Amino acid sequence: MRSQSNLQPPTSNSVMPDEAATLPAALAGLRLALAIVFVLAVPIVLISTNVRWLTEDRALYLEGFTRYGAGARTGLSPAQLEQVAAAFITYFQGPPGRMDVQVELGGQHRPLFNERELAHMEDVQSLVRGFHTLQLVGGGVLLAIILVGFALWRRSFLGPLGWMALGGAGLTLGVLALAGALSVLDFQSLFTRFHLLSFRNDLWMLDPSRDYLIMLFPLGFWLDATLRLAFLAAVEAALVGAAGLGLLKLQQLMPPS
Numbered sequence: 001m002r003s004q005s006n007l008q009p010p011t012s013n014s015v016m017p018d019e020a021a022t023l024p025a026a027l028a029g030l031r032l033a034l035a036i037v038f039v040l041a042v043p044i045v046l047i048s049t050n051v052r053w054l055t056e057d058r059a060l061y062l063e064g065f066t067r068y069g070a071g072a073r074t075g076l077s078p079a080q081l082e083q084v085a086a087a088f089i090t091y092f093q094g095p096p097g098r099m100d101v102q103v104e105l106g107g108q109h110r111p112l113f114n115e116r117e118l119a120h121m122e123d124v125q126s127l128v129r130g131f132h133t134l135q136l137v138g139g140g141v142l143l144a145i146i147l148v149g150f151a152l153w154r155r156s157f158l159g160p161l162g163w164m165a166l167g168g169a170g171l172t173l174g175v176l177a178l179a180g181a182l183s184v185l186d187f188q189s190l191f192t193r194f195h196l197l198s199f200r201n202d203l204w205m206l207d208p209s210r211d212y213l214i215m216l217f218p219l220g221f222w223l224d225a226t227l228r229l230a231f232l233a234a235v236e237a238a239l240v241g242a243a244g245l246g247l248l249k250l251q252q253l254m255p256p257s
Helices: 019-056 058-067 070-074 078-091 116-197 210-215 219-255
Strands: 101-105 108-111
Touching: 019 078, 019 116, 019 219, 058 070, 058 078, 058 219, 070 078, 070 210, 078 101, 101 210, 116 210, 116 219
Parallel strands: none
Antiparallel strands: 101 108
């Protein structure tokens, strides 16, 4: 006969899976996942933000045109070069489409760029718009992580958020240091690899003797722009790291909950 006790239904004191232990483990896993995504998103947001700023920075265009003699190369006047700079900014800010820059050159009113250059600029605009999307999506992800973190962990999330900010800043500085070193050592190779990875065609291979895109934007222009981007992103990463240290300090000063 089976004992009567074996027939009794489980009571509240019976051994059951420890749900109280499972929940903290799940939250710890979630916090780790959020931390990884946050750290990866920081360099994406900072770099894409600066790409957007620089493609819309009138001073960058005009300084580059002056430094690398765009007027002498192209035959365009300073006023025309200002119009060209404005046309690029408008193009990158606008919807997808074909670029149209008309100039007076050699006594004729004509398009500045030929068909190959215009086709390449459509690819460039698509690439720049991709960076715009990365900026917006990455920024949204960072904001969502911060909101979810404080919703779940309240003020105890300050410390983890500080470490996430430090991790994102460190990763950004590491990526920038590598890119900066490669730029200084062999920018030509880095420039070529970037184009091979970014474009599915060879439209970017232009002739500096007749194609105005190369006359306006020689290799030196892109080296300057790359180093400026790296500098700006590094400063911003340092600020993110400083904010992370501030959050850690604030966590230490707050009384235990």
